[in-house]
Amino acid sequence: GAGVSQSPSNKVTEKGKDVELRCDPISGHTALYWYRQSLGQGLEFLIYFQGNSAPDKSGLPSDRFSAERTGGSVSTLTIQRTQQEDSAVYLCASSTQVDAYNSPLHFGNGTRLTVT
Amino acid sequence: AQKITQTQPGMFVQEKEAVTLDCTYDTSDQSYGLFWYKQPSSGEMIFLIYQGSYDEQNATEGRYSLNFQKARKSANLVISASQLGDSAMYFCAMREAAYSGAGSYQLTFGKGTKLSVIP
Numbered sequence: 337g338a339g340v341s342q343s344p345s346n347k348v349t350e351k352g353k354d355v356e357l358r359c360d361p362i363s364g365h366t367a368l369y370w371y372r373q374s375l376g377q378g379l380e381f382l383i384y385f386q387g388n389s390a391p392d393k394s395g396l397p398s399d400r401f402s403a404e405r406t407g408g409s410v411s412t413l414t415i416q417r418t419q420q421e422d423s424a425v426y427l428c429a430s431s432t433q434v435d436a437y438n439s440p441l442h443f444g445n446g447t448r449l450t451v452t
Numbered sequence: 453a454q455k456i457t458q459t460q461p462g463m464f465v466q467e468k469e470a471v472t473l474d475c476t477y478d479t480s481d482q483s484y485g486l487f488w489y490k491q492p493s494s495g496e497m498i499f500l501i502y503q504g505s506y507d508e509q510n511a512t513e514g515r516y517s518l519n520f521q522k523a524r525k526s527a528n529l530v531i532s533a534s535q536l537g538d539s540a541m542y543f544c545a546m547r548e549a550a551y552s553g554a555g556s557y558q559l560t561f562g563k564g565t566k567l568s569v570i571p
Contacts, residue, residue: 354464362478367557367558369558378543378561378562378563379497379543379559379561379563381558381559381560384557404556412556425495427497430561436504437483437484437485437504437514437547437548437549437557438485438504438547439485439547440487440499440502441487441499441559442499443489443496443497443498443499444496445494445495445496446495446496
Protein backbone atom coordinates (compact mmCIF):
# COMPACT_ATOMS: atom_id res chain seq x y z
CA GLY A 337 0.00 0.00 0.00
CA ALA A 338 0.95 3.66 -0.27
CA GLY A 339 3.18 5.19 2.35
CA VAL A 340 3.16 8.70 3.76
CA SER A 341 3.25 11.22 0.95
CA GLN A 342 4.63 14.74 1.30
CA SER A 343 4.61 17.58 -1.18
CA PRO A 344 6.45 19.43 -2.44
CA SER A 345 9.68 17.48 -2.06
CA ASN A 346 11.67 20.70 -2.37
CA LYS A 347 10.64 24.29 -1.84
CA VAL A 348 12.75 27.41 -2.28
CA THR A 349 11.16 30.62 -1.09
CA GLU A 350 12.16 34.17 -0.41
CA LYS A 351 12.39 35.49 3.11
CA GLY A 352 9.07 36.93 4.20
CA LYS A 353 6.89 34.75 1.98
CA ASP A 354 4.37 32.21 3.28
CA VAL A 355 4.70 28.50 2.49
CA GLU A 356 2.38 25.51 2.79
CA LEU A 357 3.66 21.97 3.21
CA ARG A 358 1.33 19.05 2.66
CA CYS A 359 1.21 15.60 4.19
CA ASP A 360 -1.00 12.69 3.14
CA PRO A 361 -0.73 9.95 5.78
CA ILE A 362 -1.16 6.22 5.40
CA SER A 363 -4.83 5.40 5.00
CA GLY A 364 -6.44 4.56 8.32
CA HIS A 365 -3.72 6.11 10.45
CA THR A 366 -5.41 8.36 12.97
CA ALA A 367 -2.24 9.88 14.43
CA LEU A 368 -0.19 12.35 12.41
CA TYR A 369 3.04 14.08 13.46
CA TRP A 370 5.19 16.88 12.08
CA TYR A 371 8.93 17.02 12.78
CA ARG A 372 11.68 19.37 11.66
CA GLN A 373 15.25 18.31 10.94
CA SER A 374 17.85 21.00 10.55
CA LEU A 375 21.07 20.23 8.69
CA GLY A 376 23.04 17.50 10.45
CA GLN A 377 20.69 17.50 13.43
CA GLY A 378 18.21 15.13 14.99
CA LEU A 379 14.47 15.45 14.70
CA GLU A 380 12.60 18.21 16.50
CA PHE A 381 8.95 17.52 17.30
CA LEU A 382 6.53 20.22 16.15
CA ILE A 383 2.92 19.06 16.52
CA TYR A 384 0.73 15.98 16.48
CA PHE A 385 -2.87 15.32 15.49
CA GLN A 386 -5.33 12.78 16.77
CA GLY A 387 -7.96 12.82 14.06
CA ASN A 388 -8.47 16.48 13.19
CA SER A 389 -7.59 17.70 16.66
CA ALA A 390 -4.17 19.00 17.72
CA PRO A 391 -4.24 18.72 21.51
CA ASP A 392 -0.79 20.18 21.96
CA LYS A 393 0.81 22.83 19.78
CA SER A 394 3.62 23.80 22.12
CA GLY A 395 6.27 22.22 19.89
CA LEU A 396 5.68 24.83 17.20
CA PRO A 397 8.69 27.20 17.33
CA SER A 398 6.76 30.44 16.91
CA ASP A 399 3.31 31.82 16.10
CA ARG A 400 4.36 32.00 12.46
CA PHE A 401 3.87 28.22 12.36
CA SER A 402 0.43 26.65 12.18
CA ALA A 403 -1.00 23.34 11.10
CA GLU A 404 -4.35 21.85 10.37
CA ARG A 405 -5.77 18.50 9.44
CA THR A 406 -9.02 17.89 7.64
CA GLY A 407 -11.15 14.79 7.24
CA GLY A 408 -8.83 12.91 9.56
CA SER A 409 -6.44 12.62 6.65
CA VAL A 410 -4.41 15.32 4.86
CA SER A 411 -2.50 17.81 6.97
CA THR A 412 -1.01 21.17 6.01
CA LEU A 413 1.83 22.89 7.85
CA THR A 414 1.91 26.61 7.13
CA ILE A 415 4.85 28.89 7.83
CA GLN A 416 4.10 32.59 7.54
CA ARG A 417 6.69 35.29 6.87
CA THR A 418 9.46 32.73 6.46
CA GLN A 419 12.88 33.39 7.95
CA GLN A 420 16.23 31.91 6.99
CA GLU A 421 16.31 29.89 10.22
CA ASP A 422 13.19 28.07 9.01
CA SER A 423 15.33 26.32 6.39
CA ALA A 424 15.19 22.61 7.21
CA VAL A 425 13.64 19.33 6.18
CA TYR A 426 10.07 19.04 7.42
CA LEU A 427 9.05 15.44 8.01
CA CYS A 428 5.57 14.11 8.44
CA ALA A 429 4.79 10.77 10.04
CA SER A 430 1.68 8.77 10.76
CA SER A 431 0.80 5.98 13.13
CA THR A 432 -2.16 3.79 13.86
CA GLN A 433 -2.69 5.28 17.30
CA VAL A 434 -1.48 8.23 19.30
CA ASP A 435 -1.39 6.41 22.62
CA ALA A 436 0.16 3.13 21.56
CA TYR A 437 3.77 3.20 22.66
CA ASN A 438 4.50 0.07 20.66
CA SER A 439 3.35 1.55 17.39
CA PRO A 440 6.10 2.86 15.11
CA LEU A 441 5.81 6.10 13.22
CA HIS A 442 6.00 5.81 9.46
CA PHE A 443 7.66 8.78 7.83
CA GLY A 444 7.30 10.49 4.51
CA ASN A 445 10.32 11.56 2.46
CA GLY A 446 10.08 15.10 3.77
CA THR A 447 9.97 18.56 2.27
CA ARG A 448 13.30 20.34 2.03
CA LEU A 449 12.60 24.02 2.63
CA THR A 450 15.19 26.62 1.69
CA VAL A 451 14.58 30.26 2.59
CA THR A 452 16.76 32.67 0.65
CA ALA B 453 18.30 15.67 30.84
CA GLN B 454 18.26 14.15 27.40
CA LYS B 455 15.82 11.32 26.98
CA ILE B 456 17.85 9.57 24.29
CA THR B 457 21.64 9.65 24.15
CA GLN B 458 23.70 8.39 21.25
CA THR B 459 27.35 8.92 22.15
CA GLN B 460 28.89 7.96 18.80
CA PRO B 461 28.59 10.77 16.25
CA GLY B 462 30.31 8.61 13.64
CA MET B 463 31.32 4.98 13.23
CA PHE B 464 33.28 3.05 10.63
CA VAL B 465 32.91 -0.67 9.96
CA GLN B 466 34.48 -2.99 7.44
CA GLU B 467 32.12 -4.62 5.00
CA LYS B 468 30.84 -8.01 6.24
CA GLU B 469 31.77 -7.20 9.86
CA ALA B 470 29.27 -6.62 12.68
CA VAL B 471 28.82 -3.23 14.31
CA THR B 472 27.10 -2.03 17.47
CA LEU B 473 25.51 1.41 17.69
CA ASP B 474 24.97 2.63 21.24
CA CYS B 475 21.82 4.11 22.69
CA THR B 476 20.88 4.93 26.27
CA TYR B 477 17.56 6.33 27.37
CA ASP B 478 15.98 8.03 30.33
CA THR B 479 12.40 7.52 31.42
CA SER B 480 10.40 7.05 34.59
CA ASP B 481 7.64 5.21 32.73
CA GLN B 482 7.27 1.46 33.10
CA SER B 483 5.71 1.16 29.66
CA TYR B 484 7.65 2.44 26.70
CA GLY B 485 8.86 1.46 23.28
CA LEU B 486 12.30 1.80 21.76
CA PHE B 487 12.81 2.17 18.03
CA TRP B 488 15.68 2.40 15.60
CA TYR B 489 15.44 4.27 12.31
CA LYS B 490 17.82 4.46 9.37
CA GLN B 491 18.17 7.64 7.34
CA PRO B 492 20.17 7.26 4.11
CA SER B 493 21.51 10.29 2.29
CA SER B 494 18.24 10.39 0.35
CA GLY B 495 16.58 11.62 3.56
CA GLU B 496 13.83 9.10 4.12
CA MET B 497 13.37 7.72 7.64
CA ILE B 498 13.17 3.94 7.54
CA PHE B 499 11.84 2.03 10.55
CA LEU B 500 14.18 -0.86 11.39
CA ILE B 501 13.30 -2.50 14.69
CA TYR B 502 11.19 -2.15 17.83
CA GLN B 503 11.67 -3.28 21.44
CA GLY B 504 8.96 -2.99 24.09
CA SER B 505 9.81 -2.38 27.71
CA TYR B 506 8.11 -5.61 28.76
CA ASP B 507 9.71 -7.75 26.08
CA GLU B 508 12.03 -10.31 27.65
CA GLN B 509 13.60 -11.37 24.39
CA ASN B 510 15.83 -9.10 22.37
CA ALA B 511 14.15 -8.03 19.14
CA THR B 512 15.57 -9.24 15.83
CA GLU B 513 14.75 -8.29 12.25
CA GLY B 514 16.96 -9.92 9.66
CA ARG B 515 20.49 -8.56 10.10
CA TYR B 516 19.34 -6.15 12.81
CA SER B 517 19.09 -7.03 16.47
CA LEU B 518 18.53 -4.93 19.52
CA ASN B 519 20.62 -5.57 22.62
CA PHE B 520 18.15 -4.50 25.30
CA GLN B 521 19.51 -4.07 28.83
CA LYS B 522 16.61 -2.65 30.81
CA ALA B 523 18.42 -2.15 34.12
CA ARG B 524 21.14 -0.16 32.38
CA LYS B 525 18.55 1.63 30.20
CA SER B 526 20.40 0.78 27.04
CA ALA B 527 19.08 -0.34 23.67
CA ASN B 528 22.01 -0.88 21.35
CA LEU B 529 21.51 -1.75 17.71
CA VAL B 530 23.63 -4.56 16.30
CA ILE B 531 24.02 -4.85 12.54
CA SER B 532 25.54 -8.13 11.43
CA ALA B 533 27.39 -8.71 8.16
CA SER B 534 27.53 -5.02 7.23
CA GLN B 535 26.82 -4.06 3.64
CA LEU B 536 27.75 -0.93 1.72
CA GLY B 537 24.07 -0.01 1.65
CA ASP B 538 24.07 0.21 5.43
CA SER B 539 25.99 3.49 5.25
CA ALA B 540 23.53 6.01 6.70
CA MET B 541 22.50 7.93 9.79
CA TYR B 542 20.95 5.78 12.48
CA PHE B 543 18.57 7.21 15.06
CA CYS B 544 17.45 5.69 18.32
CA ALA B 545 14.04 6.83 19.52
CA MET B 546 11.63 6.26 22.39
CA ARG B 547 7.89 6.48 22.75
CA GLU B 548 6.49 6.65 26.27
CA ALA B 549 3.07 5.44 27.28
CA ALA B 550 2.15 8.05 29.84
CA TYR B 551 0.58 11.31 28.83
CA SER B 552 3.16 13.89 29.79
CA GLY B 553 1.90 17.20 28.56
CA ALA B 554 3.80 18.95 25.81
CA GLY B 555 4.54 16.69 22.89
CA SER B 556 2.71 13.77 24.41
CA TYR B 557 3.08 10.42 22.72
CA GLN B 558 5.69 11.79 20.42
CA LEU B 559 8.68 9.79 19.32
CA THR B 560 11.74 11.37 20.95
CA PHE B 561 14.94 10.99 18.95
CA GLY B 562 18.62 10.92 19.75
CA LYS B 563 21.05 12.98 17.70
CA GLY B 564 22.04 10.01 15.58
CA THR B 565 25.13 8.05 14.60
CA LYS B 566 26.59 8.26 11.12
CA LEU B 567 27.68 4.80 10.02
CA SER B 568 30.13 4.41 7.17
CA VAL B 569 30.76 0.94 5.75
CA ILE B 570 34.21 0.53 4.21
CA PRO B 571 34.65 -1.86 1.28
